[in-house]
Amino acid sequence: EPEVTQTPSHQVTQMGQEVILRCVPISNHLYFYWYRQILGQKVEFLVSFYNNEISEKSEIFDDQFSVERPDGSNFTLKIRSTKLEDSAMYFCASSKLGGPAEEKLFFGSGTQLSVL
Amino acid sequence: DQQVKQNSPSLSVQEGRISILNCDYTNSMFDYFLWYKKYPAEGPTFLISISSIKDKNEDGRFTVFLNKSAKHLSLHIVPSQPGDSAVYFCAATRDSSNGGATNKLIFGTGTLLAVQP
Numbered sequence: 098e099p100e101v102t103q104t105p106s107h108q109v110t111q112m113g114q115e116v117i118l119r120c121v122p123i124s125n126h127l128y129f130y131w132y133r134q135i136l137g138q139k140v141e142f143l144v145s146f147y148n149n150e151i152s153e154k155s156e157i158f159d160d161q162f163s164v165e166r167p168d169g170s171n172f173t174l175k176i177r178s179t180k181l182e183d184s185a186m187y188f189c190a191s192s193k194l195g196g197p198a199e200e201k202l203f204f205g206s207g208t209q210l211s212v213l
Numbered sequence: 214d215q216q217v218k219q220n221s222p223s224l225s226v227q228e229g230r231i232s233i234l235n236c237d238y239t240n241s242m243f244d245y246f247l248w249y250k251k252y253p254a255e256g257p258t259f260l261i262s263i264s265s266i267k268d269k270n271e272d273g274r275f276t277v278f279l280n281k282s283a284k285h286l287s288l289h290i291v292p293s294q295p296g297d298s299a300v301y302f303c304a305a306t307r308d309s310s311n312g313g314a315t316n317k318l319i320f321g322t323g324t325l326l327a328v329q330p
Binding site: 101128130132138139140141142145153155188190192201202203204205206207 | 217304319
């Protein structure tokens, strides 16, 4: 079964450093997402991306965050200057369609980001 | 922001019995509700969903019930199996303002289900 792959599985960085989290969505999917889960908290929506632009973003997704689809297969999340509170598990997801909402999201296994 | 709440952080059930996981929501504008299952070191996996126009959806051992007046939904697993042991997330979403649905999911905090052999 096709799957969303994320690299690296763990990323440790110093506060203030830039990090790039990478994802390869399922090949025939058109919609891409980033979610995150801070330890002990709920999974939170960050951003959705379609047709090379952001279609929706949450309040969490401020100017420190950006997303890019640099080629036909990768989807990246960049955090420009990491803060301690950015430490979380970051999940990439993709779907064939943007809706209806019953359209399944396929999630990757996540990248655990630790900001020291 | 507690729009979707799962008040039971954990649940333990004997193999073969029914597991009932509960979820409450506050936003009456939600149009779809979904359950995801998550094993350690893996991403959430879609399990089952229900539209707000229905009150029940069944898929094999999994049934989701929706009570709109109570703003409550539940996931029933019967019979429960040890392989069902995982964290179960309730999620909700609504149609976007331009009329299309959105995959912006609002998740609950999850319930850890342990099915004892």
